[in-house]
Structures are given as C-alpha cells and as structure tokens.
Amino acid sequence: MACRICSGRLHPFADFGRQPLSDAFVIPGDPGEEFFFHLAVGLCVACSTVQLLEEVPRERMFHEGYPYLSSGSSVMREHFQSLAKRLLTTELTGPDPFVVELGCNDGTMLSVVADAGVRHLGVEPSGGVADVAAAKGVRVRKDFFEAGTAAGILAADGPADVVYAANTLCHIPYLDSIMEGVDTLLRPGGVFVFEDPYLGDIVERASFDQIYDEHFYFFSATSVSGLARRHGFELVDVERLPVHGGEVRYTLARRGARTPAPAVAELLAAEEAAALAEPATLHRFAARVADTRERLVTLLTGLREQGARVYGYGATAKSATVLNYCGIGPELVSFVCDTTPAKQGRLTPGSHIPVRDPEAFADPYPDYALLLAWNHAEEIMAKETEFARAGGTWIRYVPEVHLVRA
Ligand code: DWN
Ligand code: SAH
Ligand code: ZN
Secondary structure, eight states, X not given: OBOTTTOOBEEXXXXXXXXXXXXXXXXXXXXXXXXXXXXXXXXXXXXXXXXESSOOOXXXXXXXXXXXXXXXXXXXXXXXXXXXXXHHHHTSOSSSOEEEEETOTTSTTHHHHHHTTOEEEEEOOOHHHHXXXXXXXXXXXXXXXXXXXXXXXXXXXXXXXXXXXXXXXXXXXXXHHHHHHHHHHEEEEEEEEEEEEBHHHHHHHTOGXXXXXXXXXXXXXXXXXXXXXXXXXXXXXXEEEOGGGSEEEEEEEETTTSOOOHHHHHHHHHHHHTTTTOHHHHHXXXXXXXXXXXXXXXXXXXXXXXXXXXXXXXXXXXXXXXXXXXXXXXXXXXXXXXXXXXXXXXXXXXXXXXXXXXXXXXXXXXXXXXXXXXXXXXXXXXXXXXHHHTTOEEEEOSSSOEEEEO
C-alpha cells in the first residue's frame, strides 16, 4: 500500500472492517442496496500523513442529497461568523478583495462575507446544500474543487486573496490537484487557510469515530508542513481550535512570503515530543479503541438486560463508525434524534436505527442517552437540562466510556 500523497510505504494501524457510507441514511423499506467499503487507516512512514487505505469514489459521498448542514450547531455558526469577521478585517482589506471557500456547504461562513458586500465564491459539489447557500445570497459554483476548477475561477474572477476550507481538505484524497489549484488561484501574497480535525486530539482522546469514509486524511503540523513544502508553500501559522473535538487551523503562504509565527515551531516540537507520527503511538491508540468497543457493548447490553430505555443523540456521520464497528443496532438504541430534516424518517447507515426529530427525545425521556454528537456536548447538554432533571444519564465514549449524570 502506498501513500496517496508521496507514494511512501503505509503502515496500517487500525481496522474497522466493512463500513457503510457515513451520510447515506437509508429510506425504510427501500430495496436499494447499501454501499460498503473497507475502513482502515495507516501512517505513511515517509511523510507522516495518516490516511484511509481505501478511497470511496467522491460522487458516492458528495451529491445532490448530501444531508449535513454546517448551520445545525449554534456554536459552529458563531465559530464561522467570527472567522469571517477576522478574514474581513485582516486579509480582505485591499481595494477589491476576493475570497474562495472550498466546501462552503450551506454558506454559514460565506453568508457573512456576502452580507459585508465582499467578493466571494463558494465551491460546493453537493447540490442540495449549495442551493441553501445560494438562497442566503452566497455565490456558489456547484463543483468539486481541483486544478481545472481553479483555472476556470481565475479566468472568470481573477486571483484570490484567501482560499479557505473548513472540514473539507481532509475529505479530498487528490491533494496534489488541490495544491496546484490553490497555487493557480492565489495572488502572490495570498493565504490558504484550512481547518480540520487534529491527529493529536484524535490520538489523545481516542476519538476513533473521526475515522469514516469522508475523512480521508488526519493532519498534523508535521504532515501539513511537508505537504506545503512540496508545493512551494510554507506553513506560517497554526491555531488549535476547540470545535469538532479538537482541530487545527493551518495557514499556508508561498515560501518566503511571510514569516512563520512561533506557534508553528512550537506545535512541530510538541508533535515530535509526543511521538505523534510513530507506529507505536498509533498502535496504542488502536488498543484503546478496541477497549472502548468492549466497554460500550458491555454497558449497552447490560442496560438492555435491565430493561432500560436508551436513545441516541445526534445522527452524526461519525456515529456510522461507532455503531457499525460496535454492532449497535435498534435492539440496543431504539432511535437517534437529530435536527437535520434530510436525516429524519430514515435509518442510520448500516446499523438501521430510526432517526427521529428532537421532539421525540422528550416524549418521554429515555433512561440513558448515547451522546453520538459528543463534539457538541456543551451545546447539547445546555439545551437538554430537562433530561438530566428527569433523572436521565448521558453515555459518552470519548475519551473513554463513562456516564454523566447532572
Ligand atoms: O467533517 C464533517 C463535519 C464537519 O460534518 C463532515 N464529513 C460531515 C459532518 O460530520 P458529523 O455528521 O459527524 O458532524 P457533526 O457536526 O458532529 O453532526 C452533528 C449532528 O447532530 C447533525 O446531524 C446535527 C445534529 N445535532 C442535533 O441533532 N442537535 C446537532 C446539535 C448541535 C444539536 O443540538
Ligand atoms: N465547511 C463546512 C462543511 C464540511 S462537510 C463545515 O465545516 O461545516 C465537507 C464538505 O466538503 C461537503 O459539503 C462536501 O460537499 C464538500 N466537498 C467534498 N469534496 C470537495 C471538493 N473537492 N471541493 C469542494 N468541496 C468539496
Ligand atoms: Zn506519504
């Protein structure tokens, strides 16, 4: 097996077996067959990038019916609003600035830029969510971003001051084409800013459900600085973010164009000290994951034997991995509630647990709730205080299986 970036040797370290597409919610009674693939991860011993061993064709994941909406969390809405404001006051200050967002989804970030009257373009292949962005006044191109798309944008709109991507770069196996596209599109002094789940947090918290079809890469400062270098860029800033269970926002500029912030060398040194890109570290991670499965299945089976009622909270893409890897189905978790209209009335992929709207959660409250959207724990627990008051208990499995009572 060869690295998708540098063709180096891949060292496999965790295997989740046969898995469905994480966002392919099943229509009850639909005879159509579900698509499965082999979910396993490896470390490239040459460039230190952690990646999936099997690639799912992009059109199977990102299409008209892609259900995820960035605006589904108030914390994420605020997060993108403050990022947009920061870009507007720091990078987008020239005479006629232009920002391009890859994977703009429903326009949560770009609608702030549009409202400020600043030139922008979202590149978003998933047609349904792109339409939601367009309805907010965001200019969207329904397309996959790659080298060819970038050339077309440059010809039509001229160079960009900023190319931005949140939770999108890690979804794209073909990074050579992306970096070539960014190089084409970015003006000489421009920046490429992207944020994705951080390998350091995934390993530290054993948050193995960050691993699923859409998440192809698990970046670190070490791997991103190498990627930048190979394409004539330089990693000039890093910022740790609390969202989605721990992320890093990377800023890339053309080599020599900007002085790297001290945070870059600090994070590189911390990764080295933690032996983050060492097979032994990743094997320890895999052992913790197996332990979590064991404990979670034991807990849920015990609760079923006691006759306790257990619901799931948040039909996340991530939860496809935990539910299918642990073999959790409707006999252990009766349904999962979720605010996303396109997921409600469907079944979770592979595990076939019904998805219902959040009102069902309180009607009546269960004894236990499995917090599948654990990355939004603060927001959810703050809004579900009644559940705790009614005597309900949260089940969490990151960083390890534990119960949370109010
Ligand atoms: O990387 C990705 C991230 C950004 O979004 C994509 N590959 C797909 C998706 O991953 P996810 O589905 O694991 O993301 P979230 O943000 O953890 O999903 C939260 C889910 O929970 C959504 O379906 C909305 C739902 N939700 C809810 O029902 N009540 C969320 C909140 C905050 C709530 O209060
Ligand atoms: N940026 C949003 C959405 C993340 S979900 C947020 O952080 O909440 C990942 C998004 O990337 C999806 O909307 C998907 O359609 C989009 N995507 C996948 N491949 C892409 C590509 N090659 N170019 C642009 N967007 C892509
Ligand atoms: Zn490599």
